Amino acid sequence: MATTTTKPETLFGKKIRRREDPRLLTGTATYLDDIKMPGMHHACVVRSPHAAARIKSLNVKPALARPGVTAVFTGADVKDLGPIPCGASLPGLRTPHHHILAQDRVYLVGHPVAVVVATDRYIAADAVDLIEVDYEVLPAVSDPEKALAPGAPAVHPQWPDNTAFTFHQEGGDITGAFAQAEVVVKQRITSQRLIPTSMETRGVVADWHAGDKSLTLWSSTQIPHLLRTLLAGILGMPENHLRVITPEVGGGFGSKLNVYAEEALMAFVSMRIGKPVKWVESRRENFLCTIHGRGHVDYFELAARRDGTMLGLRLKLIQDLGAYHQLLTPAIPTLSVLMMPGLYKFKNISADIVGVFTNCTPTDAYRGAGRPEATHGIERMVDILAAELKMDPAELRRKNFVGKDEFPFQTATGLAYDSGNYVLPLDTALAEIDYPALRREQQQARASGKLMGIGLSTYGEICAIGPSPATPAGGWESATVKIEPSGKITVMTGASPHGQGEETTFAQIVADELGVDIDDVVVVHGDTAIVQYGIGTFGSRGTAIGGTALYYALQELKGKVKKFGAMLLECDDVALAGGKCVDERSGKSVPFAQVAAASYRAMKLPPNTQPGLVATYFWEPPNFTFPFGAHVVITDVDRETGQVSIRRYVAVDDCGKIINPLIVAGQVHGGVAQGLGQALWEQAVYDENGQLLSGELTDYALPRAHMMPWIESSHTETPSPVNPLGVKGVGEAGTIGCSPAVVNSVVDALSHLGVRHIDMPLTPEKVWKLIQGGRA
Amino acid sequence: MIPQDFEYSAPASLKEALELIATGERKILAGGMSLIPLMKLRLAAPEHVVDLARVPGLDYITESGGTVSIGATVTHHDLESSPVIRGRAPLLAEAAGHIGDTQVRNMGTIGGSIAHADPAADYPASLLALEAQIRLVSAKSDRTVPASDFFLDAFTTAIEPGELVLEVLVPTEEPKEGYRYEKVAHPASGFAVVGVAARIKKAGAKISMARIGVTGMSSRAFRALEAEKLLESGAGVAQAAATVAEGQEANQDLYASADYRRHLARIWAARALSVALSRAS
């Protein structure tokens, strides 16, 4: 960071409190459900209680007769709109036509069948119960492996094998690797279905302006611009007649990186009734109708030499897709394949994915999106290999890491890891816990019948998604910086942050680059009428790509500011510092506001310079970034009950350069919480008929504050060469690093009882049964 | 998450409340921690809700003649923090502290909780172990029912139509008694997968009285009478605790099978008894 190190006081790397927080903490932020408009109607969606059924008849008359009900729309009304788009392209992919409302058949519990519109929300909710739907219930299938078995009920009758696609990827010489192998370990490893459960559920307000045939749509989404483009396509409306606004978004975790039926449906309803209309998702709908994450059954085979040298990895991946493809559904498992070698240098891999339809909620991107599954797999397999070879799991990892001088490192899956020093966070974490002493303690604990485990995960991830050729909708990001006539600065980012803190970090970048006070900077996002086109926030891309676009926009703008400053100071060049343009030779300066005013007043212009101070930059990244780290978890297992408790959680993450340590800490904590959720508690459970049994927060166990261990978080900093900020991304690191460390720890605690693997979540009963079995 | 239409009354006196519930299908609302979620899910759709919030004089905690009287609308937080309860019925204070979360404890009431009779609620185990009595009143009647006759089955109590819980009467614990409430909380709902309330009185080195209430394991809370007898006749904690699940059907759900619940009941009974024993003098 040559440009910032010359200044005495920079904000890059400082713990600046989030500027977003006061409005969030005082309840003054505007979320979707806070939007109220004159004449606004309310919609409720009628949903199928069956996972598979034919709609024999649908009687909406009793609902229409209810005073206050304005309209009811059914599948027939919207059959020509759509379909809901899938942005993933895979060879031979079967994509069912995804109507906005069910036509003659429903494919999952929660499938929208009709929409009721009323003058208030209570009436709309009552009227839902008045709609009579006669279903002929059909056999359903909810387990992806059962769905692949011959004779299983067909989710979509036209594809009786329930297979949406198969995908093969191979790198190196996998046959040779297994032929050379002195040891091969195999394991079936599942990554259970999870429900993203953002604190704010989804919601949509649509407002049709008949006069100019334009529509404004507010949605709690991560991707306002993509939504606008895709929605225009669904509705058959010119894109420039549509404006999408994201109000405050209360969490997404990937679940709002999508285009949903209700977004199109509310647009349609507003156009039909000529009034604004609001729909807010209930928690039950959120569980059934917003995408789920994970849903893998993975069969791994790892080939190695007796000395621990890993040679090759085979994977058969069964992805539970659910009943439909949402925006990225089929693409998610391909990310798992990309990440399957982890941090290790073996060059032979083979992966076969089978994408399977089930009568369940579609799966799609959830924090980590494909990478937690892959990391869980490889990190479990390394531990299983270590156990097989009776090697220390840390030593086995060190032996196989890509060396710090081997970057950029070309992987067998076609990636080029940008930079890394994989031993460093591992050794830092092990020193922190005094690894040898803990191993001694473990021996003593075992001798006295106590169960304690030490679990490692050394994870890598793909962030800053991504270069456009590898990203379905383009992988660049945009930024505009305006210096207003008063000298105040407005940033417009195409990324649409929703909790990642970029209103703060981006302002830090601006303050450093322009030498201004951070309080003079405002960051605007999430309104397609105001902000230039952008891609959105997901895949830990906001800062690494959006921040870099901002950085380059600032470089352009700085040149122009300097021209005006030099003109006013009558010198050749000026520096920007302390809110001024400074002629370093004469010591004369002119305040920023005066420079800005001169640029807009334009009494005089520097040569070949336009009035005003605005710069826009669209940055296309040359590569992904590849953060990494080591998480170490010490667990104690209650021998009598199987209850797992986490004694220590040490996370050493390397996400490249850190702009704001407070925000990075927040991301690590939140990420670890969701990783612990998967490892210990969360699980979307369907019965054989496709009913979601964990259908509310009374059964679906989210981690809560009192269930969290203290997270000892620290960092190593290996800058990324991919962008000038040196940043990599940290949004998903905690989640990716966590679950294998926890499971490895518990398996380690039970290993002397003959336990080799446990599938998540590690519920006490499951662990207790293994303890019993081990004794036997 | 929107309830159906319902009529709402907020009577200003007990008399008025009893008159209101004497006829028709009336649902009593106290803290609302069970009823309101059910109404929002439309699993409950009462036509008429009678809110006790404005009925004065139902939130008392008093002690006289060896009995602590707890008014029906005393909140879990009030119980948990009351010096009277902490001093004279500390087992109940300990149990109250395990209920739900802070928000639930600030709103939920003892009367509402026991009238709802969730099979995994925390209070019943302690009320059984304390041999508490529940006073039920209607416009025409006033009767007192022992806790052991009050909890009949899942969500089923001895409350007759027209009656409401007026107060809970708890014989005071002796200062020398040991007590303990242990609970395995469901990680999502916070309800007791198993909860065990234990009381121990000692005479010298021997156990002169043992009371054990178990909740969460079965469709209703129960007293582990066999285990109590064993302890009182000189058996060790381990031997007694091993019997607590005997003769009881056990619940199962996604989180815990019936066998595992029985196992947890035995393990946590032993742990609760050990603590109670160590606290007894």
Added chain:
Amino acid sequence: MKISGSFLVPVPQERAFRLLQDPVVLARSMPGCDTLERIGDNEYHMKMKMVLASISGLFDGKVRIADSRPHSSFRLIVEGAGRIGFMKGDGLLTLTPVEGGTNVGYEGTVEVGGTIAAVGQRLLDTTARMMIKRFFEKLTAESASSGAFSPTAIL
């Protein structure tokens, strides 16, 4: 969800078998059953109101008796749907004479969907067992009041 268990009905096997298939007795014994109307051979339309503490719901459904092997076994299929969800129970009832009456064993499955399945998971098993228990208790009471029992009555 699988269910199984057994109850002792204090009447001889032949009588227990008739009681268990008598629509009047069934209507009185099934918890919450409001009406039971014959719609075919061994098939009845049922309306029931399930009340469990605060939880209540109206169900509309069918009761069917199948695979009847007089005096020893038959299948009882009960299905119903309402606003709060739907349920289907399918059980094989087996009657064996024992001292003091007839042992009625049941084994089958209960499928539940809708809101009750999604939010009531914690209580489904307990509730199902409680309903079955109530059914047999009512049946036992019915069998005692023999005078009120009319084997041919069809509503």
